Amino acid sequence: MERNAMSNKIKTYMMFAGPAMFFFFAVVIIPFIYGVYLTFTNWDGISEKKHLIGFTNYIAVFQDGGFWNALLLTLSYVAISTILVQVIAFALAYLLTGGLKGQNFFRAGFFTPNLIGGIVLGFIWKFVFSKAFTAFGTMISAPLFESSWLSDPIKAFFALILVTVWQYSGYMMLIYVAGFVGVPKDLIEAASIDGCTNTQRTRHIVIPMMAQSFSICTFLTLTRCFMVYDLNVSLTGGEPYGSTIMAALHVYQKAFKSKQYGLGQAEALVLFAVVAVVAVTQYYLSRKKEVEA
Amino acid sequence: MxxxxxxxxxxxxxxxxxxxxxxxxxxxxxxxxxxxxxxxxxxxxxxxxxxxxxxxxxxxxxxLDNYSSAFREMNYVRAFGNSLIITFVSVAFIVLFASMAAYFFARTKTFAAKFSFSLIVAAMVIPFQTIMIPLISIYGNMFGMLNMKSTLVFMNIGFGMGLAIFIYYGFIRSGVPISLEEAAIIDGCTPYQLFFKIVFPLLKPTTATLIVLDVLWLWNDYLLPSLILGKKKLYTLPLSTYTFYGTYSSDLGKIMAGLVLTILPVIVIYLILQKQIISGVVAGAVKA
Structure with a gap:
C-alpha cells in the first residue's frame, strides 16, 4: 500500500514535471555545476585532457587587468543608464497617463525599439553615429557631432548609454504607466479636496504609491544592462582600441577567442556574483521603501 | 506655488x-x-x-535595387524560415512543458515538488553568460551536437522553463479554482484529461503573455544561436544580418535595405497585435 502510493507520486511527478525538469537540468543546472568544475581546470577548448589546477584561475582573475577594466566600465555604464532610464521613463509615463488624446499611440511608439534585437539596433545606430550625426554636425557646424562618436573612447561609451536609454526608457515607461494607473483614484481625490497642488500630489502620494514600479524597473534595467552583449558587439565591437569592452564581451573573448575556458568561466562566475550582490542589495533597499508606502 | x-x-x-x-x-x-x-x-x-x-x-x-540584392545576398527567405521554425517549435514546447510542470507544482505539496519549484525560481537569477562556456563545452566538445537546429531548440526550451513556470504557477495559484478540478476527478477524468481539457484552456491569458515574451526573446536572440549555428544554411535572421553587415559594411545602401528587411516582419506584427504585445510585456514584467 505504502509502496503503491509512493510509486504513484513518482509517476505523476514524471508525467507532469518530468519533461520540464529534464530540459531544465540538461541546459541550466548541469552546465552550471560543470562550469564551476571548469574554473579549476586549464582546459583550452580543444585538447582531450584537462588538468586540475586548483585556484590558479581565480588568482589569474584578480591579475587580469582587462577584466577589471571591463567590470568597472560595466558598473559605470549600468549606473548611468539605470538612472537615466528611470528618469525619462517616469517622465514619459507621467505625461502619458493624464487622459491625453492619442496616448496609446505614443506609448506604442516609444516602445518600438524593444521589439528589435540588440544586434540590429546597434547596426542602425552605428550608421546614425558615424554617418548621419557627422553630416548633421558639419551642416550646422556643431563640433560635438563633427567627428564620429564611435572613434573616441569616451564618446563611444556615451553612445552605448544613449542607445540603451533610448531603448529601455520605452519599455520601463509601460511599467510606470501600469503603476500610475494602479494608484487608487480616491486617494488622489481626497488629496485634491484637502488642497494639494499637482506637484504636492505627485511628490507625496503618487511617487510613494509607485515604489513597487520603481523597484521592478530598476531591477530589470540593472540586470539587463549588466549582461549587455549584443549592443556592445554591433555598435562598438569594443572599439576604439578595446576601450568599450564590457564584462560579458570580455568573458566571451577570453573563452572563445583566447581559448582560456577555465579563466573565462571563472570571470563569468565573478561577474555573476557581482550582479547578484548588486541586484539583491537593490531589491532589499527598494523593498524597505515599499513598506512605508 | x-x-x-x-x-x-x-x-x-x-x-x-x-x-x-x-x-x-x-x-x-x-x-x-x-x-x-x-x-x-x-x-x-x-x-x-x-x-x-x-x-x-x-x-x-x-x-529598390538595394532591396533586391540584400534580399538575395542575405538569403532572406532561408534565414526567415529558420527563425520562424526555431521560434515556433521552441515556444510550443515551452508552453506545453512549463504549463504542465507549473500545474503540478501548484497543486502538489510533496517535498520533491516544492524543492523542484524553488530550484527553478532560484536559477532564474543565473545569467546566460555564466552558463554559455560549459554549455558549449558539453554539447559541442563532448557530444558534438553543434550545427543543428534541434540543439538550439533543445536549449531554448531549457532556458525558457524558469520564467514560464514561474508565471504559470502564479496564475494557477491565484486564478484557477480547485473546485472545478475536484468535480472533474469525481467524474472520472484521468490526470492528463483533467489538465488538457479543463485546466489548460483556463490558462489562456497567461499563455498569451508568455507567447509574446518568448517570441520577442527568441526571434531576436543572437548570442546562443551564434554559438550553436555555425553554418550559413542554418542562420537565423539576426545571424544572417550580422554576417551580411560584416561582408558588405562599405556598401551602405545594401546594409540599410538589409536592416529594414530584418525589422519589417516585427513591425508588421506589431501594427496588427499592438495591444496584445504591450499588455503581454507589462503583465510579464509585473509578475516576474
Missing amino acids: AKGRTVVGGRKAVFMNLMKLVLLTAVLILYMIPFFLILINSFKRKITIIKNPLMLVDPKGFS
Whole structure:
C-alpha cells in the first residue's frame, strides 16, 4: 500500500514535471555545476585532457587587468543608464497617463525599439553615429557631432548609454504607466479636496504609491544592462582600441577567442556574483521603501 | 506655488494638454529618427548616402535595387524560415512543458515538488553568460551536437522553463479554482484529461503573455544561436544580418535595405497585435 502510493507520486511527478525538469537540468543546472568544475581546470577548448589546477584561475582573475577594466566600465555604464532610464521613463509615463488624446499611440511608439534585437539596433545606430550625426554636425557646424562618436573612447561609451536609454526608457515607461494607473483614484481625490497642488500630489502620494514600479524597473534595467552583449558587439565591437569592452564581451573573448575556458568561466562566475550582490542589495533597499508606502 | 490646481475643462488645462502634446510629439520624432534615416537611405545609391545621408530622396530617384540584392545576398527567405521554425517549435514546447510542470507544482505539496519549484525560481537569477562556456563545452566538445537546429531548440526550451513556470504557477495559484478540478476527478477524468481539457484552456491569458515574451526573446536572440549555428544554411535572421553587415559594411545602401528587411516582419506584427504585445510585456514584467 505504502509502496503503491509512493510509486504513484513518482509517476505523476514524471508525467507532469518530468519533461520540464529534464530540459531544465540538461541546459541550466548541469552546465552550471560543470562550469564551476571548469574554473579549476586549464582546459583550452580543444585538447582531450584537462588538468586540475586548483585556484590558479581565480588568482589569474584578480591579475587580469582587462577584466577589471571591463567590470568597472560595466558598473559605470549600468549606473548611468539605470538612472537615466528611470528618469525619462517616469517622465514619459507621467505625461502619458493624464487622459491625453492619442496616448496609446505614443506609448506604442516609444516602445518600438524593444521589439528589435540588440544586434540590429546597434547596426542602425552605428550608421546614425558615424554617418548621419557627422553630416548633421558639419551642416550646422556643431563640433560635438563633427567627428564620429564611435572613434573616441569616451564618446563611444556615451553612445552605448544613449542607445540603451533610448531603448529601455520605452519599455520601463509601460511599467510606470501600469503603476500610475494602479494608484487608487480616491486617494488622489481626497488629496485634491484637502488642497494639494499637482506637484504636492505627485511628490507625496503618487511617487510613494509607485515604489513597487520603481523597484521592478530598476531591477530589470540593472540586470539587463549588466549582461549587455549584443549592443556592445554591433555598435562598438569594443572599439576604439578595446576601450568599450564590457564584462560579458570580455568573458566571451577570453573563452572563445583566447581559448582560456577555465579563466573565462571563472570571470563569468565573478561577474555573476557581482550582479547578484548588486541586484539583491537593490531589491532589499527598494523593498524597505515599499513598506512605508 | 499655488499655480497648480487644475480646473477640469478650464482654459489652463487645455493649454497644458496642448503643451504636453507638442512636447511628446517632439520627443517621439527624436526617438524615431534612427528608423527614419535607415528607411530613407535604403532607397538611395551608395554614393548619395556617403555624400549626404540626410538627403530625403536620391537625385536619381527612388530605387529598390538595394532591396533586391540584400534580399538575395542575405538569403532572406532561408534565414526567415529558420527563425520562424526555431521560434515556433521552441515556444510550443515551452508552453506545453512549463504549463504542465507549473500545474503540478501548484497543486502538489510533496517535498520533491516544492524543492523542484524553488530550484527553478532560484536559477532564474543565473545569467546566460555564466552558463554559455560549459554549455558549449558539453554539447559541442563532448557530444558534438553543434550545427543543428534541434540543439538550439533543445536549449531554448531549457532556458525558457524558469520564467514560464514561474508565471504559470502564479496564475494557477491565484486564478484557477480547485473546485472545478475536484468535480472533474469525481467524474472520472484521468490526470492528463483533467489538465488538457479543463485546466489548460483556463490558462489562456497567461499563455498569451508568455507567447509574446518568448517570441520577442527568441526571434531576436543572437548570442546562443551564434554559438550553436555555425553554418550559413542554418542562420537565423539576426545571424544572417550580422554576417551580411560584416561582408558588405562599405556598401551602405545594401546594409540599410538589409536592416529594414530584418525589422519589417516585427513591425508588421506589431501594427496588427499592438495591444496584445504591450499588455503581454507589462503583465510579464509585473509578475516576474
